Amino acid sequence: xxxxxxxxxxxxxxxxxxxxxxxxxxxxxxxxxxxxxxxxxxxxxxxxxxxxxxxxxxxxxxxxxxxxxxxxxxxxxxxxxxxxxxxxxxxxxxxxxxxxxxxxxxxxxxxxxxxxxxxxxxxxxxxxxxxxxxxxxxxxxxxxxxxxxxxxxxxxxxxxxxxxxxxxxxxxxxxxxxxxxxxxxxxxxxxxxxxxxxxxxxxxxxxxxxxxxxxxxxxxxxxxxxxxxxxxxxxxxxxxxxxxxxxxxxxxxxxxxxxxxxxxxxxxxxxxxxxxxxxxxxxxxxxxxxxxxxxxxxxxxxxxxxxxxxxxxxxxxxxxxxxxxxxxxxxxxxxxxxxxxxxxxxxxxxxxxxxxxxxxxxxxxxxxxxxxxxxxxxxxx
Numbered sequence: 001x002x003x004x005x006x007x008x009x010x011x012x013x014x015x016x017x018x019x020x021x022x023x024x025x026x027x028x029x030x031x032x033x034x035x036x037x038x039x040x041x042x043x044x045x046x047x048x049x050x051x052x053x054x055x056x057x058x059x060x061x062x063x064x065x066x067x068x069x070x071x072x073x074x075x076x077x078x079x080x081x082x083x084x085x086x087x088x089x090x091x092x093x094x095x096x097x098x099x100x101x102x103x104x105x106x107x108x109x110x111x112x113x114x115x116x117x118x119x120x121x122x123x124x125x126x127x128x129x130x131x132x133x134x135x136x137x138x139x140x141x142x143x144x145x146x147x148x149x150x151x152x153x154x155x156x157x158x159x160x161x162x163x164x165x166x167x168x169x170x171x172x173x174x175x176x177x178x179x180x181x182x183x184x185x186x187x188x189x190x191x192x193x194x195x196x197x198x199x200x201x202x203x204x205x206x207x208x209x210x211x212x213x214x215x216x217x218x219x220x221x222x223x224x225x226x227x228x229x230x231x232x233x234x235x236x237x238x239x240x241x242x243x244x245x246x247x248x249x250x251x252x253x254x255x256x257x258x259x260x261x262x263x264x265x266x267x268x269x270x271x272x273x274x275x276x277x278x279x280x281x282x283x284x285x286x287x288x289x290x291x292x293x294x295x296x297x298x299x300x301x302x303x304x305x306x307x308x309x310x311x312x313x314x315x316x317x318x319x320x321x322x323x324x325x326x327x328x329x330x331x332x333x334x335x336x337x338x339x340x341x342x343x344x345x346x347x348x349x350x351x352x353x354x355x356x357x358x359x360x361x362x363x364x365x366x367x368x369x370x371x372x373x374x375x376x377x378x379x380x381x
Contacts, residue, residue: 008061
């Protein structure tokens, strides 16, 4: 057994380099074969290579590579970066870099390489080669209505690893399949590859294709897109351009690492000075169309994880809550409860239903609930 109490998964290599060292491509392939639900690969000096499955790290047992050395992780990082000069500069000057990496016919990855204690560590998110669909992600079917929107802002939020990228890919693919639009994506790095279907899709990657989200967004406004996807909203300047684009008729998709609908609105507004926040609230209230928040909960039998989705839609009540701020009797939670007939839903109600259906256990439900009091009320129904 490993030190963590989780048994390592033994895997064999397809190939090795002539020097006797394990080839990076062979190592990645072996780790992907360790389990059919690998979400991340982790390389850290002093530890064996590890995979993440359903949120748990599991060591991978590979002959000749019991524990990674700083030289091992440095070599893996070098192989992943290749001739990407911008990534090399970022790693050297800022201590980390984000890249995309592909193995033809096998898999694609979003990789973050960073320096810790003077050595390289690497985390690689596995990106499916095929874009999933609503059913496979267990998303509410009515979210497909997003493809019918003509303009405005759609935000998909949640903690890291909650499936935001997959949900956004499904929504964009739905539009790509149903509409004859020009779609521009701005990503860091590019994750899902979107082929031209009924729409024409141009995908731009930060650093290699454009220096910043804000610069690419400003350029996009002159490139006649109907849909713009911004990988993540990180700063005030990006919010300003997103609002401007939505106000001039574009449909904007983006993501934030926020825990629920209310925290998402607070994050957007909080990027501005107090004297600017009233105007930002008014503009965001007019232009937002959906805020979709996600969490992944472990199933009661630990066979995997199940998504829980909170959905806020634009209507007079929700717009008023955002424009004037939440107050007693007029909160975004109240709005979602009252908007159930319109397809709105809130975390604690959805989690309580999963507990009732015995998909997750009570302890898990409580630990993921937004508000224990509200969760208790939902359980009592």
